Amino acid sequence: MNIDVFTLFPDWFDWFRGQRHVANAIAAGSSLSCVDIRAHTPLTGGQVDDTPYGGGAGMVLRVDVMDAALSAHYRVDPVQLRQRRRVIALTPSGRLFDEEYANELAEEREITLLCGRYEGFDERIVERFCTETLSIGRYVLAGGELAAMVVCDAVMRKLPGALGHEDSALEESYSAALEGAPEYPHYTRPAQYRGWEVPDVLLSGHHEQIRRWRMAQSARRQVHAAGEIEVDKGEGEEGAR
Numbered sequence: 001m002n003i004d005v006f007t008l009f010p011d012w013f014d015w016f017r018g019q020r021h022v023a024n025a026i027a028a029g030s031s032l033s034c035v036d037i038r039a040h041t042p043l044t045g046g047q048v049d050d051t052p053y054g055g056g057a058g059m060v061l062r063v064d065v066m067d068a069a070l071s072a073h074y075r076v077d078p079v080q081l082r083q084r085r086r087v088i089a090l091t092p093s094g095r096l097f098d099e100e101y102a103n104e105l106a107e108e109r110e111i112t113l114l115c116g117r118y119e120g121f122d123e124r125i126v127e128r129f130c131t132e133t134l135s136i137g138r139y140v141l142a143g144g145e146l147a148a149m150v151v152c153d154a155v156m157r158k159l160p161g162a163l164g165h166e167d168s169a170l171e172e173s174y175s176a177a178l179e180g181a182p183e184y185p186h187y188t189r190p191a192q193y194r195g196w197e198v199p200d201v202l203l204s205g206h207h208e209q210i211r212r213w214r215m216a217q218s219a220r221r222q223v224h225a226a227g228e229i230e231v232d233k234g235e236g237e238e239g240a241r
């Protein structure tokens with residue numbers, strides 16, 4: 001898979017590219033490239049934004065600047081580009097990013113992510129160059145870079161070679177194996193710690209009972225997440241929390 005991120009801060013991704021699962025996916029043939037929007041601006045002094053028509057605070061990323069950056073990188077009119085690849089504007093109000101959306105993107109051969117800054121994009125960028133808008137949550141970040149990294153992280157860990165154990169991504173929260181529910185709890189050594197015990201069933205070696213316990217826990221968390229079960233307040237422990 002090939003992911004291109006258009007950003008004013010390409011250096012931010014140097015650290016991200018070095019993270020193991022990302023580096024693994026890249027070594028296995030995927031790519032994560034950053035295009036510096038400012039490097040392609042047709043305006044003087046590296047200008048990329050301007051004041052909003054109609055007044056108001058902040059600066060808006062200009063449509064001619066984004067046009068120049070996309071055209072220079074793909075050598076095609078960006079209006080046509082979106083017919084051959086998904087071009088995704090990162091916005092707080094876009095389609096909410098979730099596991100289903102991540103699975104969908106992981107199936108693509110190539111995608112483009114556009115990171116906004118300041119007040120965001122001139123709307124014509126979204127309307128004319130993009131296939132969609134994506135939000136990583138209903139809150140406002142200072143820029144699209146962290147949102148792009150969230151998307152790349154969730155998508156790239158699904159790519160061949162990204163994870164040490166290919167099975168890790170098969171049975172986890174929101175996967176088909178767990179019928180879309182959150183994952184069950186995990187425990188590891190020591191089996192006893194400060195009087196806190198690991199559930200007996202996990203030490204039983206009885207695979208079918210473990211499987212059933214895990215599915216039940218996963219379903220319980222699903223209900224819990226929907227707000228139908230009271231939060232476990234850890235009442236078993238003296239002087240807890």
Ligand SMILES: C[S@@+](CC[C@H](N)C(=O)[O-])C[C@H]1O[C@@H](n2cnc3c(N)ncnc32)[C@H](O)[C@@H]1O
Pocket residue numbers: 089090091092093114115116117118119120121134135136137138139140141142143144145147
């Ligand atoms: C300060 S925000 C702009 C907010 C915009 N004025 C608004 O009220 O919706 C600057 C940029 O950060 C990115 N961004 C901020 N929050 C985001 C989120 N929750 N999901 C995806 N991108 C986000 C977008 O690229 C956005 O253009």
